[in-house]
Amino acid sequence: MGITLRLAWRNIWRHPRRTFLTASAIAFAVAILLFMVTLQLGSYDMMIDSSLRLYHGHLQVQPEGYLDKPRIRNTISDARALGSHIRKLVGSSSVSVRAMSAALASSRVRSYGVQVIGVETDYEGKVSTIPGLVKRGRFLSSDDAAEAIIGHVLARNLKVDIGGEITLLGTGMDGSVAATVAPVVGIFESGSAELDRHLVQLPLGAFQDVFSMRDRAHTIVVLGDSLDELEILMGAVRAGLPPESRLAVLSWEALVPGLKQAIQADWISGWFLYACLIMIVTFSIMNTFLMSVLERTREFGIMLALGAKPVSIGALIMLESTWLTLLGVAVGMTVGIAIVVYFHTYGFTYPGMEELMAFYNLPGVIKPEISTLSLTLGPAVVLLATCAAALYPALRIRLLKPVEAMRAV
């Protein structure tokens, strides 16, 4: 180790208590940041997964242009056969065909505009958690049964309950009036206000009859094992589609852009809080280094007199800052990673969380995400901030004049 490195290392131990306190502040900030960032990223994974499992799936096959203009005439021909084909392609049964249209739903006393979805009753539960979220009654029994399930807010608004009937009135694919009366066999609570207020599900066969769709549908929903394999899954589905089919394979990011935006907004607001924490630590370190520089003014004057250039002394201060920060970061990372690994293994929860999440058919614990980014982002930001904090005291050296500095007490 060169003299400068040794000098910097020994300088930080001139005041062991001060060094211990400053390094502890850095370690605390690093450990907190590490845990919070990994937990935040882990919660996003859970949020995305839970949200997509509720309704949208990881990807959908749709007719080109349907996403922007969901017209009933823009359809997938022989949709069930294509659904079966995709199931074989991806080697999973988590593929379900849906048809959809807007309609007016009426009970004896009220009417509301709704989104009617025709679902494959055997497969819908494999791509969506809604069948499992039927809190009263049951899910749809078969593809041709004339029955419906509705969200609990819609049930309340229409003042219907299990066994009651709703009338659906819309426009068929051929332009005819589509009308049916369906008994309500189940009421679900998805936790999504939008779905609970506007969604009506019918069996796919019944929907196709009512809306004159014949064998057609609007979308094929695919749910993979994990989002990490999304690109591979999309590639496989895309490659397996009939040529010139004019179908688009859309990822969840295209289907639910709001979800990504919400995550981005949450990420930014989270970092606002972290920035406050980092600033507090940074100012505390800046204070430590300013004190350290001021009390060594005479010594720096001697160094300047001996021929050291201000830049060399500034570099020495930066080196001291780096030693101190590395010390704090090392301790903080050790503690932080131990906490993250523990919660990654056993999951993070708080009183009441499991019950709340179970109500929405979601996992009751959050697992912090362990990745290179999640484990290094926080410590790297602290490292940069603390080095920046030492920059000001280091630059002040330029103002020192040897004779005046040597007179300092």
Place this chain on the structure above:
Amino acid sequence: MEQTVVCRKLSKTYKQDAIAVHALSDVDVDVAEGDFVCLSGPSGSGKTTLLNLIGGLDRPTSGEITVAGRRVDLMSQAELATMRLMHLGFVFQAYNLIPVLTAVENVEFVMQLQGIDRKERRARARAILREVGLEGLENRRPAELSGGQQQRVAVARAIVSGPSLVLADEPTANLDSINGEMLLELMRKMNEEHGATFIVATHEQLVMDHAKRLIGLHDGRIVSDELQR
């Protein structure tokens, strides 16, 4: 003999609460290579100011200073730093060693700034510490050394890289007479054996007795200049 230091019409005026204090007025002085010069005079006579100007630690108000053939008064801060590093050695009143470095590391410090490689600087530092009588104490930090020993380390640090000129400001002021005597003998030895020119500012008779040349200052002017022994 060549002149290591040449000062011409050197003046330095400080401002203290809007009052001009003439620390040096039109000083002309030459110091020959290998000389051992003592600047003597009472407090406020201008000894330290003259030393600081010659060492490039301060700038003159007017006049010229040439050290080892270079015009110090015309140099930039960076050039002054380089000159101090490569051509000058300093010994201060209060030892002024770096407290967290050992004796040998303190001596090595200047050589590291000069870019001398680790092996060579370690060997030279140990050799000079042996020469100043500190063998066996190389790894002690300043706080573990007596005042006299610390000042010997400071002399070793000043002399180790073979400077043209060593400037010492009241080097014996914090030492008892025995240690002061030992230090002065050491400095004379360094002057004679290493050929370094010494300029020592002092008001102590002991130091004046060891000088080859004695320059007296009073109120910022040279009032006497005599050769001794």
